[in-house]
Each structure stands twice: as C-alpha cells, then as structure tokens.
Amino acid sequence: MLRYLIFRLLQSAALLFGILVLVFMMVRVTGDPVSLLISREATNEQREAFSALYGFDRPLHEQFLRYMGNLLQGDLDQSQSLGLPNLDLILQRLPATIELAFGSLILALSVAVPLGIASGMYRNSLLDLLARTLGLAGQTIPSYWLAMILILVFAVNLNLLPSFGRDGFRSLILPAVALALAQTGQLVRLIRASVIEVKQENYIRTAHAKGLSARTISWNHILPNVLVPLISVVGVQFTYLLGGSVYIETVFSWPGLGSLLNTAINGSDFALVQAITIFLATFVIAVNFLTDLLYTWADPRIRYN
Numbered sequence: 001m002l003r004y005l006i007f008r009l010l011q012s013a014a015l016l017f018g019i020l021v022l023v024f025m026m027v028r029v030t031g032d033p034v035s036l037l038i039s040r041e042a043t044n045e046q047r048e049a050f051s052a053l054y055g056f057d058r059p060l061h062e063q064f065l066r067y068m069g070n071l072l073q074g075d076l077d078q079s080q081s082l083g084l085p086n087l088d089l090i091l092q093r094l095p096a097t098i099e100l101a102f103g104s105l106i107l108a109l110s111v112a113v114p115l116g117i118a119s120g121m122y123r124n125s126l127l128d129l130l131a132r133t134l135g136l137a138g139q140t141i142p143s144y145w146l147a148m149i150l151i152l153v154f155a156v157n158l159n160l161l162p163s164f165g166r167d168g169f170r171s172l173i174l175p176a177v178a179l180a181l182a183q184t185g186q187l188v189r190l191i192r193a194s195v196i197e198v199k200q201e202n203y204i205r206t207a208h209a210k211g212l213s214a215r216t217i218s219w220n221h222i223l224p225n226v227l228v229p230l231i232s233v234v235g236v237q238f239t240y241l242l243g244g245s246v247y248i249e250t251v252f253s254w255p256g257l258g259s260l261l262n263t264a265i266n267g268s269d270f271a272l273v274q275a276i277t278i279f280l281a282t283f284v285i286a287v288n289f290l291t292d293l294l295y296t297w298a299d300p301r302i303r304y305n
Contacts (some may be wrong), residue, residue, distance in 0.1 A: 004296065012289050013163040023274055023288045024067050028060070076275035081267040086275035089260060094164055097256035100249070101241035103172050104179040105234065111180075112187035117218050117226070119188065120195025131188050138185015140185055147178035151251070164253035177250040179245055183237050194226040201225075228295065235291025239284040 051057045055066050070077070076086040088290050111134075119131035154174060155163035162171050198204060199222070207217045242257070249258035257276060264272035 008292055012285050016285050023278055034298045077271045079269055081269040086272050090279050092225055093257045093260045100175055103176040104241060105238055106181040107176055108183035108187055112184045116188045117195055118189025120192045135185045135189040138181045143178050143182055146181055147179055147251045150174045151177055166255055175248050175254055179248050192279055194229055195222055196220050198225045231294050239287050
C-alpha cells in the first residue's frame with residue numbers, strides 16, 4: 001500500500017508540474033505576454049514599466065523560476081480588473097462552488113443509486129424503462145437549457161423558488177437540479193450495467209439458492225461490488241462539477257468560481273483566468289488522488305497491480 005501511495009503522489013506531482021509549465025508557456029506563446037495582460041490603449045512607456053514590474057523583460061528561465069517561486073509561496077498574482085489578490089478572490093468564491101458541487105452530487109446519488117439498482121434487478125420492467133429514459137435524458141439535455149426551463153417554471157410562473165443569488169437552501173435547489181441531471185443520467189446507466197453484470201456471478205446465484213430476499217441480495221451482495229466503479233466515476237464527476245459549472249453559475253448568478261471565471265474572461269483579466277486555472281487544476285488533482293485511495297480501499301486487488 002505504501003509503495004502504491006508513493007507512486008500516486010509522484011504521479012500527481014509530475015502531472016501538476018506539467019500543467020504549471022503549460023500555463024506558463026501559454027502566456028508567452030504569442031511572444032509578447034505584455035500584450036495579453038495590459039490594455040491596448042497603454043503607451044510604450046506604460047508597457048515597458050509593466051514588463052519590468054512583472055519581469056517579462058528578463059530571460060525565460062528567470063521568468064520561470066520567479067513564476068514557480070511565487071506559486072510555492074501561494075502568490076497567484078493580482079487581478080487586473082478587480083485590483084485584489086487572485087488567491088483572495090478564489091478563496092472567497094470557493095465555498096459557493098463546493099456547496100453547489102456537493103449539493104448536485106448528493107442529489108444525483110440519492111436518485112441514481114436506488115433507481116440504478118432497481119433497474120438492473122428488474123430488467124424490462126416499468127421501473128427499468130423509467131431509469132433508461134432518465135439516463136438518456138441526462139445525457140442529451142443541455143444543463144443550461146434545463147436551467148432556463150427551471151427558472152421559467154418554478155421562479156417566474158409558480159414563484160416558488162428564487163432564480164438567482166445564494167441566499168439559503170432554497171437558492172441552491174434550482175442550480176443543483178440543473179447541474180445534477182447529467183450526473184444522474186450517467187450514474188443510472190453505470191449502476192444499471194454494473195448490477196446486470198454482477199447478477200451473472202456465481203455467488204449471486206448461490207445467494208438466490210439459499211433463499212435470500214432480493215432486497216438482501218441487492219444491498220449486501222450487489223451494492224458492495226457496484227461501489228468500485230461508482231467511486232471512480234463519482235470522483236471524476238465531482239471534479240467536473242467544480243470546473244464545469246460555469247454556465248449554471250452564470251445563469252443563476254451563483255457567486256462561485258464559475259461565475260468568477262466568466263467575469264475574468266469577459267473582462268480580459270488574463271491573470272485571474274490563469275490563477276483560477278492553476279487553482280482548479282491543483283484541486284482536481286488532489287480530489288483524483290483521494291479518489292484513487294478510496295478506490296483501493298473498495299477493491300484491495302488494485303494496490304498489488
């Protein structure tokens with residue numbers, strides 16, 4: 001287990017270093033990073049002063065060492081449009097994004113796990129048809145379109161839920177539902193397929209032969225084996241929810257990292273875009289590392305491969 005842990009740590013560190021190098025080079029791929037980071041109306045004197053301030057007039061290797069040194073100290077530069085440290089802006093918005101991601105993931109799991117198991121246990125039933133329909137809908141309906149329909153129905157016509165902002169649990173419902181549909185569809189399809197596969201195993205036939213009830217077989221024998229692929233997919237989905245909720249946060253004016261990234265892009269605030277990219281990449285790598293640890297806990301055979 002220790003050997004596997006060290007290997008995964010080194011692999012994660014190498015991946016993070018590669019991402020940091022890629023972000024560093026993307027700013028300089030045009031040959032003149034100052035043109036990306038300063039207003040087009042700036043004079044030559046302002047451009048030269050900006051270049052000297054941020055070290056763009058130095059050799060490339062010196063710029064990279066300064067860049068890495070700042071990152072190791074937690075310095076993600078300063079927002080050009082907001083005039084505040086990028087790290088402070090990110091940490092202010094991070095709780096809202098995590099809240100939305102957890103809310104939508106919990107909603108997706110609470111629907112997908114029982115429905116997927118029941119669908120796999122009772123193939124070709126009405127419940128199975130419902131599960132397959134939900135899976136198809138989740139994979140085909142765009143989240144931003146669903147978000148607008150939810151606002152129109154529940155906020156405008158019925159006036160039941162707020163359509164924007166972050167003000168308590170009621171504000172979380174609509175964006176969480178809009179973001180959870182795609183995850184629910186994928187999870188239902190995965191769990192259903194896993195249940196059907198596990199049902200063919202000999203130990204399941206033995207459990208039936210012993211006279212165990214379908215409920216006991218589902219929760220005590222099938223669910224633990226479905227848990228292994230489920231953990232892997234949930235980890236991937238959570239990282240997607242952290243970085244892929246830009247449209248949902250923008251539609252619902254949810255004050256998270258997605259809406260901050262959208263603001264930075266619209267305002268050509270490249271320094272803030274770069275900081276959010278680095279932060280999310282680091283966060284995603286950390287979540288994937290924890291997912292791998294849970295994966296090995298659920299299936300000990302993996303540590304020896």
